[in-house]
Amino acid sequence: MRPPLSVLDLVPITSGSTARDALLCSIDLARRTERAGYRRYWIAEHHLNPGVAGTAPAVVMSVIANATSTIRVGSGAVQMGHHTPLSVVEQFGLLDAAYPGRIDLGLGRSGFRRGARTPFTGGEPKAPHRTERGVLIPSPFSLAPLLRSPRFKLQGKLIQQPGAETPPYSEQVDDVLRLIAGTYCDAAGTVAHIVPGEGAALEVWIVGSSGGESATVAGTHALPFAANYHVAPAGVLEAVDAYRTAFQSSPERSRPYVAVSVDVVVAPSDEEARELSAGYGLWVRSIRTASGAIPFPTPAEAAQHEWSDEDRQLVADRVDTQFVGSPTTVVGHLEALADETGADELILTTITHDHHDRVRSYELIAEAWGHERRQVTALSA
Numbered sequence: 001m002r003p004p005l006s007v008l009d010l011v012p013i014t015s016g017s018t019a020r021d022a023l024l025c026s027i028d029l030a031r032r033t034e035r036a037g038y039r040r041y042w043i044a045e046h047h048l049n050p051g052v053a054g055t056a057p058a059v060v061m062s063v064i065a066n067a068t069s070t071i072r073v074g075s076g077a078v079q080m081g082h083h084t085p086l087s088v089v090e091q092f093g094l095l096d097a098a099y100p101g102r103i104d105l106g107l108g109r110s111g112f113r114r115g116a117r118t119p120f121t122g123g124e125p126k127a128p129h130r131t132e133r134g135v136l137i138p139s140p141f142s143l144a145p146l147l148r149s150p151r152f153k154l155q156g157k158l159i160q161q162p163g164a165e166t167p168p169y170s171e172q173v174d175d176v177l178r179l180i181a182g183t184y185c186d187a188a189g190t191v192a193h194i195v196p197g198e199g200a201a202l203e204v205w206i207v208g209s210s211g212g213e214s215a216t217v218a219g220t221h222a223l224p225f226a227a228n229y230h231v232a233p234a235g236v237l238e239a240v241d242a243y244r245t246a247f248q249s250s251p252e253r254s255r256p257y258v259a260v261s262v263d264v265v266v267a268p269s270d271e272e273a274r275e276l277s278a279g280y281g282l283w284v285r286s287i288r289t290a291s292g293a294i295p296f297p298t299p300a301e302a303a304q305h306e307w308s309d310e311d312r313q314l315v316a317d318r319v320d321t322q323f324v325g326s327p328t329t330v331v332g333h334l335e336a337l338a339d340e341t342g343a344d345e346l347i348l349t350t351i352t353h354d355h356h357d358r359v360r361s362y363e364l365i366a367e368a369w370g371h372e373r374r375q376v377t378a379l380s381a
Helices: 019-036 057-067 085-098 150-159 169-181 213-220 233-246 270-276 280-288 299-303 309-320 327-341 355-380
Strands: 005-009 040-043 072-075 103-108 130-132 135-137 203-208 225-228 258-266 323-325 345-349
Touching: 005 019, 005 355, 019 040, 019 057, 019 355, 040 057, 040 103, 040 345, 057 072, 057 085, 072 203, 085 103, 085 169, 103 169, 135 233, 135 327, 169 203, 169 213, 203 213, 213 225, 213 233, 225 233, 233 258, 233 309, 233 327, 258 270, 258 327, 258 355, 270 323, 270 327, 270 355, 280 299, 280 309, 323 327, 327 345, 327 355
Parallel strands: 005 040, 005 345, 040 072, 072 103, 103 203, 203 225, 225 258, 258 323, 258 345
Antiparallel strands: 130 135
16 A cells, blocks of 8 residues: 655745745645645745745744644754754644644754764765666765855854854754653753643654664654655665664554655646756755755746756756656656655655646645555455
8 A cells, every 4th residue: 555645845935926925825735735635744944045935844834734624734844953952842832732633843953063974975985876676866965065155154153043052963852852741851950841842742753864863863762754865865765774773662653654755746747747847956956056045947947047067967866866747657756765765654845836736746646646545445445
């Protein structure tokens, strides 16, 4: 039986539109995907990007949860490199108080950590592209130039208090879990109780891109783990393997639970889907040149860019692992990804210039993906 589908939304701003337009489109998309049977609607966190309005997941989540009634709403993910456990538990405790039983708290590492290992920063021999049972595992992309860029350094300056040092990610996750459980106590024996937040019915997730700390923390705490094929496709197999290796069962979760995110564009035909995805490479290029995500271009705008070999190499891993095509084509890719990673759930992220095309993409793949699930259910009933 095919795993369920969920949504990851960056709240993209398209060329010629505004942040308000993007939010209104996200509200509509959440309602449509809820009706289409998607399990979750997650909001990503990004900063200093002209083409992305998802800067504060908890704020966007409150709008989305208010506009829907059954779909789970979550963060994919809160970037703990510039948040404190207290602020996160307070924000998500409020969300749980307003929308009980529907809130997911996805925790990501992010940058701005002294001495932290950041995935794919270079320094190791570059592995070649390979295909694992129909799933492309590209060469790792080095984040080192991006992390050294003045724009990234400015982001760190603006997003953290002067002189602030973020604790190790594992400690932050421990603190989040203890604050929710009501068992927080510092070294001096002083306790802290967070209201709202303590006892909240949050589903806590770890979101990661490699087999490093995030995967280990998720496994040792028996938390569900979301692996980012859409951000760092080179590390997805390493990430899920490390998580399963580290997994220690708990009363709440007896077996690993893996979700895998992937970029998808679906249209009635392969040709139309390729046309709709034409702006994706240029959009990724803007991120990886440290300019910040540009407003997502139209296919005509994207066609005006003169691509150099360096440009193509810069975005190749992301463009080559975007699943683009008709429902039949994309279902085949999703099946291969689910089989190779053992995913219990797939999280789809889709950006097109026209909102109608984006909604249609989610609806088409939900219908194609769910058709077999309904047949299996009927046969086993």
